[in-house]
Amino acid sequence: MRLQCEVAVASRLLPSAGLRGPGRAVRALLSLGRPPGAAGVWLLVSTARHRPGSKYQLRENVEHLFTKFVEEGKATVRLKEPAVDVHLSKANVSQLKTFLSAVKLAHQGTNEETLPLSALIPAKASEVEKPKTKMTITSKKDYPLTRNFPYSLEHLQASYCKLARVDMRMLCLKSLRKLDLSHNRIKNLPATIGDLMCLQELNLQDNHLESFSVALCNSTLQKSLQSLDLSQNKIRALPAQFCQLQELVQLKLDDNYLIRLPFKIGQLSQLRFLSVARNKLPFLPSEFAKLTLESLDLFGNPFEQPTPLLPEMHLEVPLTLLECAARAIVHYRMPYDHHTLPSHLCIDLDMAKTCQCGRACLSCFIQTTVTMNLHNVAHTVVLVDNMGGTEAPLLCCFCSLTCYSQFLDRHLQSIR
Structure with a gap:
């Protein structure tokens, strides 16, 4: 029987001799076995510094087992001779309980033949060395082809x-x-990148990517991913579902071929650092105004001069039944899924645009561009465009002529 954990062996005689303790715990391998020619079961504690290990007899030699914190992977085996305490920590809970039960039986000297004993041999380096948590490869010749990455x-x-x-x-x-x-x-x-549940930072700078998968946007990355670097690729557009990565704090999209940003980008409420320099953005989506950024870089985008008095009409009067029903579902936050509605309707509802008045709209809306001061969304702004200053065109949607007329009134008043 073997158990991997962290171990500190403390002598109870050291304080009386005025000596310091053994220090902090180290990675170790504990083995239960019977040495050749010896009676009873022995405990072998092997560490990276001393792989042959130290042996301790267990038969009638365990003074006490401290198991109060066993559910946290911690326990202490107090031995009579030598007078030491073997402190165990960071152990697998179920394996630790089994190990302590075997130690108890070995101390009592009963049912020893039923114990799963191991050979008391020196531990391998991989068994006692601290698990590797960081690996850096910066050339093809160093890339591992025949061995796996450390788990x-x-x-x-x-x-x-x-x-x-x-x-x-x-x-x-x-x-x-x-x-x-x-x-x-x-x-x-x-x-399957989306199966990496702990992934917080993903750097894909300078590759040949042309798109970002919708499947990744719907994966566990929604709850974990905080930093994403897609700069220096060939991406023309990000899917609308991209805004479901709502834990993003830093996003880099420099040096791509982006012609638009996701129109629901305002849903990225945790986003603080956004860089979209040297792309082909003609305007920004209206929900861009909802962001609260610390740093924003839009350098090198060919923003177009807004034409607020010449909107693009996509409006049916009266509204279709589908449009009315969809707006009601979004407005009243009615639950829906693929079991209650057809898949294409679920997608339409997920991708519903938001009017300036706060209501939702699907296919019936008025679209126009206006200017906005980017200092309203970011403390630090890097922007060079045809209009100068820190203003950029914003693509806005209005769900009715009434909303649009009210917007024009406010716009004209602001000009005056």
Whole structure:
């Protein structure tokens, strides 16, 4: 029987001799077995510094088992001879309980033949070394082809490796918090990236991406992803579902071919740093005004001069029954799913536009562009456009002629 955990062996005689304790716990492997020619079961404690380990007899030698915090993976085995306390921590709870039960039976000397004993041999380095949490690869020749990535990785960087696709072995690293695949040749992202439940930072700078998968927007990344770098790719547009990544704090989209931003971008309530420099944006969506940013970079986008008096009409009077029903569902927040409504209607409702008055609209609306001061959404603004200053065109939607006339009245009053 073996147990991997952290161990600190403290002698109870040290304080009386005026000596200090053993220090903090270290990674160790505990084994229960019977040495050749010895009676009873022994405990072997192996560490990275002393892999052959220290042996302790258990038969009638356990003074007490402290198990108050066993549910936290902690316990202490107090031995009579030598007078030491073996402090265990960071152990698997179920394995620790089984191990302590075996220690108790070994102390009593009963049913020893039923115990799953192990050979008391020196531990392997991989069994006692601290799990590796960070790995950095910056060239193709260093990329592991014949061995797996350490299961305990939390930060993995694989840059300048000429990867044409995401290595599926990376997607088995369930503890991964930061994944850096910048400066490669990746064209597509597998939907299984969304299975990395702990992933907080994803860097895909300087690849060959042309799109961002809708499946990733609907994955567990919604609750974990905080930083995303898609700069220096070939992306023309992001899906509307992209705004479901509502934990995003930092988003980089520089040097792409973006012709528009998701019109529901205002839903990214945690977003604080946004960089969309050197793209092809003619305007910003109206919900952009809902953002609360600390830094915004829109340098190098060909913003168009707004024409607020020449709107684009998509309005049917009277409104269709579908439009009226859809607006009512959104307004009253009625629950819906694929079991109660056809899939295409669910998608339409998810993608419903928001009027300046706060109501929803699907296909019946008036669309126009106005200017807005970007200092209203960001403390720091980097912007160069045809109009000068820090103003940019905003694409607004109005769900009725009444809303549009009220908007024009307010707009004219502000001009005066």
